[in-house]
Amino acid sequence: MSKDIRIKRGHTLRLKGEAEKTLVDAPRSKTYAIKPPDFHAVIPKMVLKEGARVEAGDELFFSKYSEQVRFTSPVSGTLKEIKRGEKRRIMEVIIDADPSDTYREFGTLDPLSADAEAVKNRILESGCWAFINQRPYDIVADPKDNAKAIFISGFNTAPLSPDVDFMLKDRMDAFQAGINALSRMAMVHLSVAHDSSSFGSIKNAELHKVSGPHPAANVGVQIHHIDPINMGERVWTVKPEDVAIIGDLFLSGRFNAVRTVAVAGSEAENKKYFRTKIGANVTELIGTVGDDIRIISGDVLTGQKLSNGQYVGFFANLVTLIPEGNVYRMFGWLPFTYNDIPSKSRTNLSWMFPKKKYTVNTNLHGEVRALVVTGEMEEVVPMDIFPMQLIKACMAGDIEKMENLGIYEVAPEDFALVDYVNTSKIEAQEIIRLGLDLMITEVG
Amino acid sequence: MEWIREKLDKLREPFNQGKKYEKFAPAFDAFDTLLFTPNHTTSKGAHVRDAVDLKRVMITVVLALVPVLLFGMWNTGYQYLKQIQPEVEFWDAFGYGAMEILPMIVVSYAVGLGIEFAFAIFRGHEVNEGYLVTGLLIPMIMPVGLPLWMLAISVVFAVLIGKEAFGGTGMNILNPALTARAFAFFAYPTYMSGNQVWVMNAPEMDAVSGETILGTLAAGQEVQYSSMDMFWGLIPGSIGETSAALCLLGALLLIFTKVGSWRIMLSCVLGASVMGLIFNALPSMGIEGNALTSFAWYNHLIAGGLAFGIVYMATDPVSGAQTTKGKWIYGFFIGLFSVMIRIFNPAYPEGVMLAILLMNVFAPTIDHYVIQSSISRRNKRKKGINPQINTAV
Incomplete structure (x- = not known):
């Protein structure tokens, strides 16, 4: 059905x-x-x-x-x-x-x-x-x-x-x-x-x-x-x-490992779909890029960072190039300023332009903090799951709680947006991965 | 701006790892990151991040507090000056209030941030932004003219026992600002309640009616203020709490920026209205009420600290309920209990403080049951059909 x-x-x-x-x-x-x-x-x-x-x-x-x-x-x-x-x-x-x-x-x-x-x-x-x-x-x-x-x-x-x-x-x-x-x-x-x-x-x-x-x-x-x-x-x-x-x-009758890799991102020059084989060298697709550009095998939310001369990931259909963000921003905390950085929250005005496309960099836009703001993770995890409570259970290594809160239904990629939106800059994907690893050793 | 950055980098050198003042790095960084959002890049997880961070969120709350604070300064002066002179000039009133209130804010920030910095250095973590809000809230929920040393002790209690003892910002059970007020309320009751503390220098003047509306009602007297006065805030009370109109403005900013939970605010208002309506209906049920029970339900919303408490205290995400359903329940009971305490216990006419603290304690329990319902939904799915239904048939 x-x-x-x-x-x-x-x-x-x-x-x-x-x-x-x-x-x-x-x-x-x-x-x-x-x-x-x-x-x-x-x-x-x-x-x-x-x-x-x-x-x-x-x-x-x-x-x-x-x-x-x-x-x-x-x-x-x-x-x-x-x-x-x-x-x-x-x-x-x-x-x-x-x-x-x-x-x-x-x-x-x-x-x-x-x-x-x-x-x-x-x-x-x-x-x-x-x-x-x-x-x-x-x-x-x-x-x-x-x-x-x-x-x-x-x-x-x-x-x-x-x-x-x-x-x-x-x-x-x-x-x-x-x-x-x-x-x-x-x-x-x-x-x-x-x-x-x-x-x-x-x-x-x-x-x-x-x-x-x-x-x-x-x-x-x-x-x-x-x-x-x-x-x-x-x-x-x-x-x-x-x-x-x-x-x-x-x-x-052959293992023909065809891989279509799209090259995209604000810093990419030749933004096209390339046909190659699995595990291609990224330099063949994008050439050599400078230190100020991050090469990502995959999308910006879940991908792996690559250096020049490394290889595209086994499952990746995408290579993204975005600028590195090791820059300082003066008074970056002022509400309603820096509207060129997209935000799901409304503390800047980027939400008023839903159609606009943004150039993003790899800056963390803040510092790591304890979890304070509630309700923002739920907005990006469209499942009957309490993301913040599950993350806390994973951090505590509480197996019974993780099981009850639905650890079997999630993968790190489902928490990629939590990484992105959360105010406290918590590494949700990593926490979920460690939680899953714990389940593998304890439950199997 | 480059040269400021260069200067800062140079100044930071002695604080770098392995250098002489390494331990004090959190204190330096607190100032540094206030000037510049750092150049940290993502090293794992998602490669790009949202523009929001805790500083932005906290500063947004501070922004939402500014109108209320400015009005509080003016109203403090106005309440005092109108007792001694027939006409009150705007700037006279504002200047008088500012002179009274600014020292309180300075003391609150100095003492609180001092402790926060000490803990950050001692524990080796960054200074959290939470106190930016708490430090402003604490003077705003105190009566004007509270001796500064009492304020300082309340702050020490709130930050040490209310927050740091639990592990700092994000770990506390009770709202720190309300913890400070509750401490002052029970430790120095004569400075925190009665009819002489709400207007500056009231005891020195004869015939001053410095009573809050709720105090007046509790004493069984007639209220001299109209609903409009209460709404706009031309009444005596704690510094920040009097103007429901400006609390509403702050609420709009918090809801617009999604920093404050509209669910908690709305359900608080609902809870308070329901309780108010029940008490208002007492005479029609044949029970004789008193001045408090017959105080119109909508007046409950705009008198006293309810509006301020709902907008700035109940919505504290750390001490409040965290689940969406939980927020509705949590808010509703805050409203309900606020009005109930006001009416049933005239010794504590300001019920909202106690109601919020009480619900802070119950918030984890509410969340527990909300989460438990999801867990049992999941477990039921696992078993396929509920076995009890099978046996019942």
Whole structure:
């Protein structure tokens, strides 16, 4: 039964520098990288040594806790370097790419007529399992679990985020094949924007129309309104372009890790949609930028900070460039001044121009304080959840309370707007992440 | 402005980490950040942040207090001068009031901020902005002419016991400004109640009617002021509380900027009106009332400190209820109890202070039950159909 969902609470941040809707092939990176920290809670076990030859789709490493969960190379080439960080944690697995890819052949398979187990094994074998995320906890799914349902959010509301309809318009066959494959594992729910027309003919998935401000497109919000997660249940989520990659696997028999990356933001010069492979070097997309610009892999609310020469995140469809904000502002606390900085509160006048697009920088616009103001977090978390109380329970590590207040239904990204709006400059996403990690170790 | 910044950076050097005055950095930063919003950038979480910060919020409340404060200065002078001369010039009245009230504000800020700074240095955290509001509120809810040392002791009590003992701004249970008033009220009752304290130098003059309206009613006498006087605030009372009109103006600013909760304000007014109407209806139910019970319900809203308390005290987000539903309940009971205390206990004609403090104590309990209802909704969902319904069928 499909539902029309209207999200009322939330906040859409309007920023300057949207990517122009032109799709171009990105210049091929010399190196690509898979970054194990993109897969939270996965401890990678390398299968290959530096210098080994890989095809696209060859296994690079697997998860220590589940050997079935493999992570494969997005391109063909040689394994150049395994970059380690503190405590020898693997940070990047860098591959020296061939000029053009050669693929490991998995063979084609019709997911609808094949055995369900065979479909699942094909996804595991090819490394496509890495695209399947699990709620609760926002981690890579465990293949031993039975998911209640699979949720796909077919649009974006995050600031400057790419248009999914545009991104997928030449890949709808692969997308449908991906849905078919996923539907063999659990019921698939696909949420689309209320004004989207591209997904009308999609079969084997429950279609939901969603409207409203950000975070309406957050899959967690949609799950909450469609079929909320209860204790002990597992649901899986997949991003739309990853569904197409899974579909491609069944149609062509190859792990063709196509990634469309929109380059956006007020400081970006070439604001376009680029077609590349997963793990591309960000410098190939945007060139080298100065210290006064922040490169973000993802959107400004949830993305990761990158330096020149680093690699776009595994799941990221967006690279945002905004100015760094290490500047002082005189009397920055005066109400109704500095109206060029957007604010959801009404202590400046930016709310009077709802259509205006802003240039934002990375300044904190204040200092960290104890939680004082109430009611502002509730306005950006459109779920039957008390965000401030949940954050406090996470800070206190009170497991029973976290459970009662709905920790299973949230992911850090659902609290990204709380990071943004809260007066006390609390790091809500980090607190929720630590709370989820505590739940993983204590409850599992 | 560059040169000020450079100067400040130079001045800060001895306070930097590892330097001689490292421990006093919070005190320096308090002044520094008042001049300049710092250049801190986001290091984790969302990369961009809203323009609002605690300083902005607190300064907005201070702005909302300014009209009431200015009126309070004028009214203090007016109430005094009209007793001794037939015509009162505006600037005479204002000047007289300002001379009485400014020292109170200076003492309140000096003592309170002194303690805040000491705690910040001792505990190694930033100086919180909360006291910017509290420090202005405290003199405004005291009778004019309260000896400055009493004011200072009340401030010490409020900041130390009311706030810092719980961990500072954001952790306190009771509204600090009302804690100061409650302390003064019970420690120095002769300076805080009766008919001689509300107008400057009243005891030295004969035939001065320096009684507040609620005091007059409690004593069973006729009120000499009209509703209009009460609304505009031409009545004796604590410095800030008299003008309901200007409290309304402040309320509009707080609601417009979303700094103060309109839910709490509205539900307070509802609560007070309901209680007032019930007492007004007593004669029709065959019960004989008194001067207080027959005081019209709308007059309750504009007399005494109710309007001021509702707008500036009840809406304190730290000591008030935090959940949306909780705010409605919390506000409603503040209104209800304010009028109830006024009428039932003539020894405490100013019920709003006690009502807010009482509800401050109950706010966490209200929130608890509001949250519990959401939890049981979640638990019910988990079980699918409520098993009790099954067995009942």
